[in-house]
Amino acid sequence: xxxxxxxxxxxxxxxxxxxxxxxxxxxxxxxxxxxxxxxxxxxxxxxxxxxxxxxxxxxxxxxxxxxxxxxxxxxxxxxxxxxxxxxxxxxxxxxxxxxxxxxxxxxxxxxxxxxxxxxxxxxxxxxxxxxxxxxxxxxxxxxxxxxxxxxxxxxxxxxxxxxxxxxxxxxxxxxxxxxxxxxxxxxxxxxxxxxxxxxxxxxxxxxxxxxxxxxxxxxxxxxxxxxxxxxxxxxxxxxxxxxxxxxxxxxxxxxxxxxxxxxxxxxxxxxxxxxxxxxxxxx
Amino acid sequence: xxxxxxxxxxxxxxxxxxxxxxxxxxxxxxxxxxxxxxxxxxxxxxxxxxxxxxxxxxxxxxxxxxxxxxxxxxxxxxxxxxxxxxxxxxxxxxxxxxxxxxxxxxxxxxxxxxxxxxxxxxxxxxxxxxxxxxxxxxxxxxxxxxxxxxxxxxxxxx
Numbered sequence: 206x207x208x209x210x211x212x213x214x215x216x217x218x219x220x221x222x223x224x225x226x227x228x229x230x231x232x233x234x235x236x237x238x239x240x241x242x243x244x245x246x247x248x249x250x251x252x253x254x255x256x257x258x259x260x261x262x263x264x265x266x267x268x269x270x271x272x273x274x275x276x277x278x279x280x281x282x283x284x285x286x287x288x289x290x291x292x293x294x295x296x297x298x299x300x301x302x303x304x305x306x307x308x309x310x311x312x313x314x315x316x317x318x319x320x321x322x323x324x325x326x327x328x329x330x331x332x333x334x335x336x337x338x339x340x341x342x343x344x345x346x347x348x349x350x351x352x353x354x355x356x357x358x359x360x361x362x363x364x365x366x367x368x369x370x371x372x373x374x375x376x377x378x379x380x381x382x383x384x385x386x387x388x389x390x391x392x393x394x395x396x397x398x399x400x401x402x403x404x405x406x407x408x409x410x411x412x413x414x415x416x417x418x419x420x421x422x423x424x425x426x427x428x429x430x431x432x433x434x435x436x437x438x439x440x441x442x443x444x445x446x447x448x449x450x451x452x453x454x455x456x457x458x459x460x461x462x463x464x465x466x467x468x469x470x471x472x473x474x475x476x477x478x479x480x481x482x483x484x485x486x487x488x
Numbered sequence: 489x490x491x492x493x494x495x496x497x498x499x500x501x502x503x504x505x506x507x508x509x510x511x512x513x514x515x516x517x518x519x520x521x522x523x524x525x526x527x528x529x530x531x532x533x534x535x536x537x538x539x540x541x542x543x544x545x546x547x548x549x550x551x552x553x554x555x556x557x558x559x560x561x562x563x564x565x566x567x568x569x570x571x572x573x574x575x576x577x578x579x580x581x582x583x584x585x586x587x588x589x590x591x592x593x594x595x596x597x598x599x600x601x602x603x604x605x606x607x608x609x610x611x612x613x614x615x616x617x618x619x620x621x622x623x624x625x626x627x628x629x630x631x632x633x634x635x636x637x638x639x640x641x642x643x644x645x646x
Binding site (some may be wrong): 222238242270271273277302303304305306307308309310311313320321324348349350351352353414416418420453472 | 493494495496497498499500501502503505513514515516519520521522523525526527530531533539561563564565568572573609610
């Protein structure tokens with residue numbers, strides 16, 4: 206039901222060279238908000254595309270969990286970008302980012318109630334009606350929870366997927382962060398989500414702050430427990446793709462390559478699945 | 489407590505996280521405070537990354553100056569850290585002379601984006617904008633991606 210993607214990394218200008226030099230990268234994510242007012246994606250991204258690398262459009266500001274319907278302009282910008290880069294998927298978060306006219310600048314959790322569930326389902330359907338490709342929804346990390354939850358996060362996610370037909374972008378770093386910060390069992394979460402709906406998987410780094418909480422920073426190495434969860438999910442199913450997110454404190458190429466190698470090893474990945482050009486077969 | 493709509497509950501939560509609004513009933517105040525700190529840190533860090541000229545100009549005062557700005561200026565809806573930084577530059581310029589590098593960065597943004605209440609919007613037609621660079625004693629004109637420098641014939645000093 207979903208396309209094979211392989212080993213992936215979130216494309217950032219600071220990583221462009223390292224990504225270009227890595228022949229086994231099968232897909233990248235493009236941060237939608239950084240590029241949707243541009244006439245064309247960056248040249249380096251076009252070069253990757255010509256090599257057969259798939260480009261998933263990843264949004265952070267649609268606010269699918271907001272009380273209002275998703276903003277038409279943002280939705281159409283996402284759709285336009287997805288067409289421009291021939292994206293197999295668009296991904297967004299099960300979160301809200303603004304309310305009462307204020308931008309939070311971050312992904313905020315939803316109350317896990319029937320009322321919120323109905324609103325998310327309505328918003329996801331509105332987004333699906335505009336997007337030209339399947340939509341994958343990502344579980345977020347949160348430092349706090351809403352009171353009076355009527356269901357677990359896994360149950361909430363499973364029901365949204367069931368009612369909308371959306372795919373899941375399973376973020377293992379976020380799962381680890383929530384498990385740590387809310388004393389939950391991440392394996393129980395994995396038991397309850399529909400594995401056959403996973404479009405691809407995210408991994409990323411974080412750190413434990415002075416407040417004792419685990420912060421999903423995307424600015425540190427992918428920690429062992431997150432790689433452990435990746436091994437766990439790969440033992441239960443073969444994800445179509447696994448992508449590393451790194452947004453800040455960019456590492457040396459060698460460090461990044463070691464992380465990509467560790468991810469490739471966990472998913473038993475042997476390079477992108479695409480036809481070799483004829484010239485290469487005769488070389 | 490009367491039932492609040494989801495919209496009102498979300499608005500109260502965002503106010504608590506970004507504008508020192510009261511902690512909504514039932515939430516853990518310690519955790520909300522940690523989340524508010526994380527949001528503030530992320531916002532400042534994003535602007536520092538998007539506006540290296542302002543980071544270089546303010547040096548060790550960046551965080552404190554940015555916090556003073558963020559306390560009175562909500563995050564723009566469009567343009568992300570670029571837009572936030574453009575407003576921050578105006579905030580700084582009321583008290584300090586912007587460095588030549590910061591003026592050049594602001595000039596580059598102004599030639600390509602329109603500044604609105606909602607943030608930065610890309611111009612359909614590039615605009616002509618000018619900046620006076622004091623240390624380089626020149627005026628730089630920007631038109632879209634193009635730059636023209638007019639050097640002052642007057643020499644600095646005597």
